Amino acid sequence: MHVPLLDLKAQYQAIKDEIHAALDKLLESQQFILGPNVEELEAKIAAYSGCRFGVGVSSGTDALLISLMALDIGPGDQVVTTPYSFFATAGAIARLGATPVFVDIDPVTYNIDPEKLAQVLAHLRRQGDWRVKAILPVHLFGQCADMQPIMTLAQDYGLKVIEDAAQAIGAEYPWRQSDGSIIVKRAGSMGDTGCFSFFPSKNLGGLGDGGMVVTNDPELYEKLKILRVHGSQPKYYHKIIGGNFRLDAIQAAALLVKLTYLNGWTAGRQANARRYNELLSEPGIGTPKAVYPHGDDPIPHYHIYNQYVIRVERRDEIRAGLTEAGIGTEIYYPVPLHRQECFAYLGDQDKDFPEADRAAATTLALPIYPELPAEALEYVAQAVIEAVTER
Numbered sequence: 291m292h293v294p295l296l297d298l299k300a301q302y303q304a305i306k307d308e309i310h311a312a313l314d315k316l317l318e319s320q321q322f323i324l325g326p327n328v329e330e331l332e333a334k335i336a337a338y339s340g341c342r343f344g345v346g347v348s349s350g351t352d353a354l355l356i357s358l359m360a361l362d363i364g365p366g367d368q369v370v371t372t373p374y375s376f377f378a379t380a381g382a383i384a385r386l387g388a389t390p391v392f393v394d395i396d397p398v399t400y401n402i403d404p405e406k407l408a409q410v411l412a413h414l415r416r417q418g419d420w421r422v423k424a425i426l427p428v429h430l431f432g433q434c435a436d437m438q439p440i441m442t443l444a445q446d447y448g449l450k451v452i453e454d455a456a457q458a459i460g461a462e463y464p465w466r467q468s469d470g471s472i473i474v475k476r477a478g479s480m481g482d483t484g485c486f487s488f489f490p491s492k493n494l495g496g497l498g499d500g501g502m503v504v505t506n507d508p509e510l511y512e513k514l515k516i517l518r519v520h521g522s523q524p525k526y527y528h529k530i531i532g533g534n535f536r537l538d539a540i541q542a543a544a545l546l547v548k549l550t551y552l553n554g555w556t557a558g559r560q561a562n563a564r565r566y567n568e569l570l571s572e573p574g575i576g577t578p579k580a581v582y583p584h585g586d587d588p589i590p591h592y593h594i595y596n597q598y599v600i601r602v603e604r605r606d607e608i609r610a611g612l613t614e615a616g617i618g619t620e621i622y623y624p625v626p627l628h629r630q631e632c633f634a635y636l637g638d639q640d641k642d643f644p645e646a647d648r649a650a651a652t653t654l655a656l657p658i659y660p661e662l663p664a665e666a667l668e669y670v671a672q673a674v675i676e677a678v679t680e681r
């Protein structure tokens with residue numbers, strides 16, 4: 291049996307007519323730059339993530355970049371983030387001349403560890419020459435980082451927070467209010483800005499590149515919109531330097547169709563995760579944990595499973611076995627950010643980020659896409675068990 295890691299053709303077949311109709315309409319209008327489709331998507335994604343405002347941008351990477359620019363982060367500044375993420379997280383910081391400061395991850399969620407974050411901030415403060423401006427947590431694989439302690443630290447130290455929610459649209463976090471009651475907050479709504487990616491392999495994927503910044507801050511919202519068009523306000527007058535960070539109207543038109551299916555797709559991913567968890571509860575296989583409890587639901591809906599990532603020893607061997615069995619897998623990510631060649635100048639190579647290193651050596655993503663047939667999922671689970679038990 292052949293089981294790809296992701297099958298976008300299956301999704302497309304199901305919604306093809308609607309996509310075509312939306313694109314036809316856009317083509318007839320010949321309005322390709324910003325306009326009503328982008329504005330409608332901005333309003334809908336903002337509402338979907340529990341925010342007041344959305345700004346459609348050219349990619350998830352640019353959502354991070356423009357957020358940092360809007361918060362005036364630049365040369366000499368430090369931004370604290372995770373060493374275990376897609377490159378763009380740290381790349382955006384470094385491109386502005388700021389310095390990424392890495393803090394190791396929690397081994398269960400793979401997200402930045404708030405206790406280690408507290409230690410690093412306290413250490414940097416004690417050293418003097420305080421240059422930290424912001425924290426950039428990532429909601430990796432579709433589960434929120436532990437945002438409450440992160441936001442408390444941000445408040446204590448006067449830091450901005452940019453959420454990298456590229457993999458986490460619709461993921462939720464149980465936020466404890468001062469009276470002890472819990473409210474649910476969505477990824478992207480807790481920091482100063484939240485950054486989404488519409489890269490085709492994300493849960494809400496476009497027909498190419500795209501992204502969005504969400505925020506609750508009206509001033510940031512205005513600044514983001516100006517930065518998106520070269521800092522122009524009014525047209526051809528520039529008080530600040532921005533770039534061309536616009537989301538294409540053609541992407542917005544397609545994404546508006548796809549957004550109506552997102553909840554169903556997420557539910558499909560969660561159902562697949564539930565089934566995998568049952569089938570893979572074997573010694574030697576670490577299944578992903580949804581850590582935020584939600585009533586009696588054994589798989590809380592807080593995790594949106596952009597990736598279903600297991601942890602195994604002999605990972606590369608097991609992956610080879612699965613490849614041989616026709617199963618698509620991926621390693622997210624084989625080289626942690628502190629070990630990337632381009633960041634050698636940071637001098638972090640020899641620093642200790644044991645959990646990021648261990649994750650890079652032992653994690654493996656399995657097919658989890660919503661259209662994955664039940665037989666294919668069972669085939670994958672069986673193949674994983676065989677590969678893990680056979681020596």
Ligand SMILES: *Cc1c(COP(=O)(O)O)cnc(C)c1O
Nearest residue numbers: 349350351376378456457487489
């Ligand atoms: C995909 C992704 C990005 C970048 O998004 P693009 O749209 O590909 O630029 C940033 N951070 C994380 C964690 C991602 O997964």
